[in-house]
Amino acid sequence: MQQQSTQQLDSIHTLLIFGGGSSEHEISQISANFIKSNLDTLPNVHVSMVEITQSGWIINGNSECYLDIHSQELVTDTLRKHVDYVIPCIHGYPGETGDIQSLLELAKIPYLGCGPQASTLSFNKISSKLWYDALGVANTPYLFISELNQDNVAKAHEAFSKWGGLFVKAACQGSSVGCYPVTKGSDIEHAIEQAFGYSDQVLIEKMIKPREIELAAYELDGELKVSFPGEVKAPSDTFYSYDEKYSADSHSTTDIRAQDITEQQVQLMQSYTRTVFKQMKLKDLSRVDFFLTEEGDVYLNEVNTFPGMTPISMFPKMLEANGDSFPEFLNSAIVSAVKSTTK
Ligand SMILES: Nc1ncnc2c1ncn2[C@@H]1O[C@H](COP(=O)(O)OP(=O)(O)O)[C@@H](O)[C@H]1O
Ligand SMILES: [Mg+2]
Structure with a gap:
C-alpha cells in the first residue's frame, strides 16, 4: 500500500477539464491553458486536457472520451488511464454550479476547488x-422574486422609488450575462423579463x-x-x-x-x-x-x-x-x- 502511494505521488495523472458550453466556455479554455503551463513545470504531474462540449467530452481536440466513475479511468478509443486528480477549470455551468463536483464525489476522485454544496x-x-x-x-440591499407577476413588478417599482435605480440579475448566471442596470422606471418589467430568460429566480439589487x-x-x-x-x-x-x-x-x-x-x-x-x-x-x-x-x-x-x-x-x-x-x-x-x- 505504501509503495502504491509513493508511485502515485511520483506520477500524478491530472485531468484538466475545461469548457462546459456556457457563455464562459472560451474563457475557461484560456484559464485552462494558463493552468496547463503551470502544471508543466511540475515534474510529478502529468496532464490530460479534456474539453466538455455540447456534443461530448473531447480529448486532444478531436477524439471522444469519458470518465468511468466506477474504475476512475479516463477512457478513449485506444486507452484506459487511471485518473488521480481532477482540475475542473470551468467558469459557470457545470463547474461553478457544483454539478461536476458531484460527479467527482461519486467517482471518489479528488479535485481542485470547492465541493458541490459550497459551489451551488x-x-x-x-x-x-x-x-x-x-x-x-454586509451586501448590497436586495429583494428577490421567483415569478414574473404584477405583484412582483409592483415590488420592483417600489424598490426603484426607494433606491433610485436597480440592478436586475438572473440568479444563476456569471460573467455579467443576464445582468441589467435599470435607470428608468419604464424599463423595469422588460429587465425582469429578460433576466427570467436565464434563471428561474431573479435578484433585484439597489443600483450603486x-x-x-x-x-x-x-x-x-x-x-x-x-x-x-x-x-x-x-x-x-x-x-x-x-x-x-x-x-x-x-x-x-x-x-x-x-x-x-x-x-x-x-x-x-x-x-x-x-x-x-x-x-x-x-x-x-x-x-x-x-x-x-x-x-x-x-x-x-x-x-x-x-x-x-x-x-x-x-x-x-x-x-x-x-x-x-x-x-x-x-x-x-x-x-x-x-x-x-x-x-
Ligand atoms: N447593485 C449593483 N449596482 C451597480 N453595479 C452593479 C451592481 N451589481 C452588479 N453590478 C455590476 O455588474 C457586474 C456584474 O455583476 P455580478 O453580480 O458580479 O455578476 P457576475 O456573476 O455576472 O459577475 C459587476 O461587476 C458590477 O460592475
Ligand atoms: Mg462578478
Missing part, C-alpha cells in the same frame, strides 16, 4: 446572499456606483491565505460587462494592490472573506468580490469559486503579490489531496 450556494446569487446575511456579512475590489483566498499547506485587495476599474460610465471583462479591447484596468483604501476597509474585507470561506466550507481557492460604495461601505458582492485565469485576471496575480507561487499552490493542493486518498 455561492453560484446562486440569492442563496449566497441569504448566507451572507446570516453570517453578518461601486469601486470593484477583489481578494484572492486560497489554501496553501493547510493554511487559509487571504490577499490584499486588488481593484478592477471599468470605464466610468459602464458596468463591468462581459465585453469589459474579456474582450481584447477592454478598457478596464487593474491594480493588484488597490490604492486609496483604508486599513479598516482592508481588514473588514479580509475578515468577511475568512468568515465566508470557513463557514460556507469553500476549499482550495476562491476570488471574493466586493463593492466599495461612494459612502465607504463595504459590500460583499459574490464569491467566484473558480476564478478566471486569463492574462488579465486578478486571482493568480494577487496570489503571487501575496508572496506565494502559483505552481507551488497547485502542487500543494494536488499532492495533499492525492496523499490523503492513498493513505
Whole structure:
C-alpha cells in the first residue's frame, strides 16, 4: 500500500477539464491553458486536457472520451488511464454550479476547488446572499422574486422609488450575462423579463456606483491565505460587462494592490472573506468580490469559486503579490489531496 502511494505521488495523472458550453466556455479554455503551463513545470504531474462540449467530452481536440466513475479511468478509443486528480477549470455551468463536483464525489476522485454544496450556494446569487446575511456579512440591499407577476413588478417599482435605480440579475448566471442596470422606471418589467430568460429566480439589487475590489483566498499547506485587495476599474460610465471583462479591447484596468483604501476597509474585507470561506466550507481557492460604495461601505458582492485565469485576471496575480507561487499552490493542493486518498 505504501509503495502504491509513493508511485502515485511520483506520477500524478491530472485531468484538466475545461469548457462546459456556457457563455464562459472560451474563457475557461484560456484559464485552462494558463493552468496547463503551470502544471508543466511540475515534474510529478502529468496532464490530460479534456474539453466538455455540447456534443461530448473531447480529448486532444478531436477524439471522444469519458470518465468511468466506477474504475476512475479516463477512457478513449485506444486507452484506459487511471485518473488521480481532477482540475475542473470551468467558469459557470457545470463547474461553478457544483454539478461536476458531484460527479467527482461519486467517482471518489479528488479535485481542485470547492465541493458541490459550497459551489451551488455561492453560484446562486440569492442563496449566497441569504448566507451572507446570516453570517453578518454586509451586501448590497436586495429583494428577490421567483415569478414574473404584477405583484412582483409592483415590488420592483417600489424598490426603484426607494433606491433610485436597480440592478436586475438572473440568479444563476456569471460573467455579467443576464445582468441589467435599470435607470428608468419604464424599463423595469422588460429587465425582469429578460433576466427570467436565464434563471428561474431573479435578484433585484439597489443600483450603486461601486469601486470593484477583489481578494484572492486560497489554501496553501493547510493554511487559509487571504490577499490584499486588488481593484478592477471599468470605464466610468459602464458596468463591468462581459465585453469589459474579456474582450481584447477592454478598457478596464487593474491594480493588484488597490490604492486609496483604508486599513479598516482592508481588514473588514479580509475578515468577511475568512468568515465566508470557513463557514460556507469553500476549499482550495476562491476570488471574493466586493463593492466599495461612494459612502465607504463595504459590500460583499459574490464569491467566484473558480476564478478566471486569463492574462488579465486578478486571482493568480494577487496570489503571487501575496508572496506565494502559483505552481507551488497547485502542487500543494494536488499532492495533499492525492496523499490523503492513498493513505
Ligand atoms: N447593485 C449593483 N449596482 C451597480 N453595479 C452593479 C451592481 N451589481 C452588479 N453590478 C455590476 O455588474 C457586474 C456584474 O455583476 P455580478 O453580480 O458580479 O455578476 P457576475 O456573476 O455576472 O459577475 C459587476 O461587476 C458590477 O460592475
Ligand atoms: Mg462578478
